[in-house]
Amino acid sequence: MNSFLFKKSRKFVVALTTALLLSLTLTGCGGAKPASETTPAASAAPNSVIKIGIIAPxxxxxxxxxxxxxxxxxxxxxxINNKVGEHxxxxxxIDSESDAEKGARAYESAIVNDKITVGFMDWxxxxxxxxxxxxxxxxxxxFFSYGATDVVNQKYKSDPEKYAYWMGKAWPTPEKLSIGYVSAVEEAIKKGLWKPEN
Structure with missing residues (x-):
């Protein structure tokens, strides 16, 4: 396991746990009804399970x-012992298989059939x-989608109320990256910002 990746994911855990607690407080453990059929959810019951649906290829x-x-x-x-607070x-x-249609179908199945509480990541x-x-x-x-395309931003801006549930875009659009990945790593090492173990 890449220690750099692990350290980065630990930061995400801290952010995710905060976001999950906020989500549970504001929305409860909502059901799997389409938006047109939903009603305000009650707050989460003590010790209720948080089912995190993680989209990955x-x-x-x-x-x-x-x-x-x-x-x-x-x-x-x-x-954190697989707990957020008392939950x-x-x-x-959720296997996206690196395919938009298959990923969306698998995500919907996780919401409807597996009753996930919150969605997390994708690549x-x-x-x-x-x-x-x-x-x-x-x-x-x-929370924390890695999809970098500006289409995500455009879609959100087209209807912020509708797309407000897609939060925390974790990667900037390609145009906003000032240098390539390899150059960024090499520069971080050169400046002493990151010292890889090997």
Whole structure:
């Protein structure tokens, strides 16, 4: 396991736990009804399970990335004993297969059939764009998508109320990245900002 990835995921855990608690306080453990059929949810019952639906490419061309997400998330949440406050955590791993349509169908199934409480992550821009529709349809809070495309921003700006459930875009649009990935890592090492173990 890449220690840099693990350290980054630990930061996400802190942010996610805060977001989850806020989500549970504001929306409760909402049901899986489309937005047009939802009613305000009651606050979460003490010790109720938080089911986190994590979208990742677990099979297909980016399966290695999906496995690294899975390993680092398991390790990071293990450090907080798989609990947020008094709420135990369960993971529902949602395989996007690196495909927008399959990812959206799997996400919807996790909401409707597996009754996830909150959505978390995903890797590909095209999966983010398709899953935004699912989150909007079911009013499912979704945090920390890695989809970088500006289409995510455009979609949100087109109807902020509808797409408000897609929160915390974790990666800037490609145009806003001033230097490439390799150059960024090399510069961080050169400036002493990051000292890789190997």
């Amino acid at each position: 677990l099979t297909g061309p980016a399966a290695r990335t999906g496995q690294e997400f899975k390993d680092s998330i398991n390790m990071a949440f293990g450090e 135990p955590i369960e993971f529902k791993w 590909h821009s095209w999966v983010s764009v398709s899953c935004m529709e699912v989150a909007a349809k079911y009013k499912m809070p979704h």
